[in-house]
Amino acid sequence: MTTLAQQRAQIRKGIEEARKPTAAAERKAIGEAMIARRRGEQQVDDINAVVRPPKQRRALRSIEPRGGLAAQKGRGNYVPPAVNPGAGGGIASPLVETDYSTRLYWPGRVVTSVDGLLSFLIRPIKEITQQDANSAVVKQQFAEPPAP
Template sequence: MATLADRRRAIGERNVKARRGIGEANEKARRALGDEMIKRRTGRDEVEDLNAVVRQPRQRTTLPAVAPRGGVPAQVGTGNYTAPPAATGGGIASPLTEPTASTREYYDPVLLPTTDGLAWVRWRSVKKCVMQDANEDEVILEFANGVS
């Protein structure tokens, strides 16, 4: 039969073994928690999940080289120079004057309401006006109908 001291020693050894087992399990759990915290902080798992869902962009490839077919040989050419024609006017000489008001043409008259709609105005837009420049050449001004 074991003495009381032997029994106490055995109980102590069992407690030490149990604590070691708990300590080792705790150590494994602590390391796993640490790794999990690092993954959460860095977002490694989320990045991997997103990359698995998102279609990766296509890699650009260079076009294949095309073999040259042959260049155009150097040539010497000749041309005949023709001078531009001499300036014979070109443009309208200022100022423009209207010889008579009877040279104007008008579009058909249109009834237009005022902005408040209380009154109506009969309006005739100028269609064509014949003017004279400083060289006494005829200048014809044609206008679009701004009122429809």
């Protein structure tokens, strides 16, 4: 009768015998995989698989010009815009609303709160007429706001 230690030794010997032919092949495969990892071959293959090669651009066919005009010299007379001597060409600050009654409004809208308890009438401003520091009229026009 064999002892338990002898049975274990036989099992170990059987496993070693079964692995002997593959151990060298495993070591060789592991070594090749390490070399490939160092070189980055797999990463290059993965990137090339994802990236599509750029499409070749085809050249457009040339079209013959039809009735083209030859280059010519032109001539024009420049007329500078009329400038108000007191104005600098922009709006002079401050803007002052002289008459509140000249405001224009978009049609009134009723806005209700989320819970429905409160309602407000809102009159969005359409246009405001003001005067700048040079007494020039300035109109501010506002777009109609979207419906609530």
